[in-house]
Amino acid sequence: MNTVSRDWLNKLHKVELHLHLEGSLEPELMFKLAQKNQITLPFESVEQVRQAYQFSNLQDFLDIYYQGANVLLEEDDFYDLTWAYLTKCHEQNVIHVEPFFDPQTHTDRGVPFGTVVKGISRALKDAESQLGISSKLIMCFLRHLSEDEAFKTLAQAEPFLDLIIGVGLDSSELGQPPQKFSRVFAKARELGLLTVAHAGEEGPAEYVWTAINDLKVSRVDHGVRSTDDPKLMKYLIETRMPLTVCPLSNTKLCVFDDMSQHNILAMLEQGVCVTVSSDDPAYFGGYMTENFVALAESLDMSKDQAISIVKNSIEASFASKERKQQMMELL
Ligand code: HPA
Numbered sequence: 576m577n578t579v580s581r582d583w584l585n586k587l588h589k590v591e592l593h594l595h596l597e598g599s600l601e602p603e604l605m606f607k608l609a610q611k612n613q614i615t616l617p618f619e620s621v622e623q624v625r626q627a628y629q630f631s632n633l634q635d636f637l638d639i640y641y642q643g644a645n646v647l648l649e650e651d652d653f654y655d656l657t658w659a660y661l662t663k664c665h666e667q668n669v670i671h672v673e674p675f676f677d678p679q680t681h682t683d684r685g686v687p688f689g690t691v692v693k694g695i696s697r698a699l700k701d702a703e704s705q706l707g708i709s710s711k712l713i714m715c716f717l718r719h720l721s722e723d724e725a726f727k728t729l730a731q732a733e734p735f736l737d738l739i740i741g742v743g744l745d746s747s748e749l750g751q752p753p754q755k756f757s758r759v760f761a762k763a764r765e766l767g768l769l770t771v772a773h774a775g776e777e778g779p780a781e782y783v784w785t786a787i788n789d790l791k792v793s794r795v796d797h798g799v800r801s802t803d804d805p806k807l808m809k810y811l812i813e814t815r816m817p818l819t820v821c822p823l824s825n826t827k828l829c830v831f832d833d834m835s836q837h838n839i840l841a842m843l844e845q846g847v848c849v850t851v852s853s854d855d856p857a858y859f860g861g862y863m864t865e866n867f868v869a870l871a872e873s874l875d876m877s878k879d880q881a882i883s884i885v886k887n888s889i890e891a892s893f894a895s896k897e898r899k900q901q902m903m904e905l906l
């Protein structure tokens with residue numbers, strides 16, 4: 576078989592649109608911050624942490640992911656977390672990123688909203704000048720919390736809107752339909768923010784429809800369950816509504832039993848604007864290059880298909896027209 580090499584995929588210029596900064600917290604940094612901030616972790620060693628990363632569904636993962644985020648307290652902690660991710664992006668030729676952060680995971684522990692967003696934004700700015708990585712930052716609401724709490728978080732964000740391009744929706748999907756947040760997303764749009772939402776990861780294709788119709792999203796995060804609904808597939812193809820698909824996340828969380836069963840390339844061939852991202856790379860065993868390698872190895876992805884996926888990501892990004900053009904010219 577003529578598998579596309581890891582080296583070629585690593586050199587390919589890439590764009591990441593679905594990345595939770597808290598999910599890029601590697602165990603080594605988790606331990607370092609725990610020690611600095613005098614927080615006790617329920618693990619003895621980095622190896623023990625990695626061994627605990629066996630998940631049978633989204634909730635299994637979220638429980639451990641929120642626990643890990645407890646070590647983040649000071650502005651520099653958020654800077655270091657973000658900078659470590661961006662360094663990895665640089666190594667893997669990722670040239671534009673639109674990361675998510677979960678403010679409520681931190682404000683609920685008494686960390687001020689400003690501490691979080693300032694630390695992250697300072698690292699993003701340094702990456703632009705020092706590594707040539709452009710970025711747009713997205714703040715997510717936790718969907719297992721109430722609409723009222725989401726409104727409070729949006730109010731806390733208001734002084735920092737120049738640092739944020741849009742809002743998203745993440746955390747436990749089942750039983751938490753997008754329309755629970757229709758009003759807060761409407762308010763976010765009034766404030767000039769763009770919107771995205773996780774939908775159709777574990778939840779049904781119906782949630783993809785409500786993310787589009789009720790939350791007026793510009794992209795759907797995951798959306799792999801869309802293939803259950805032929806009308807939705809037709810809509811996605813006709814409108815070029817992008818899906819930010821995360822292959823290693825989907826197999827780690829048992830959305831697909833095996834990478835060979837993943838539907839991303841079938842959707843690509845049908846004309847869906849699918850993109851590839853790493854979601855929570857520290858927890859799911861790989862960053863951008865590893866996600867592309869998994870598709871090459873298990874689904875025999877071709878070079879042309881990999882390039883089409885990156886072109887889709889550029890098209891789906893919130894970068895300026897000029898930056899999009901510049902990135903397209905690198906392919
Ligand atoms: N789904 C929902 N919430 C999340 C995820 C995810 O894949 N990663 C981090 N928070």
Ligand code: ZN
Binds near residue numbers: 595745773796854
């Ligand atoms: Zn996600």
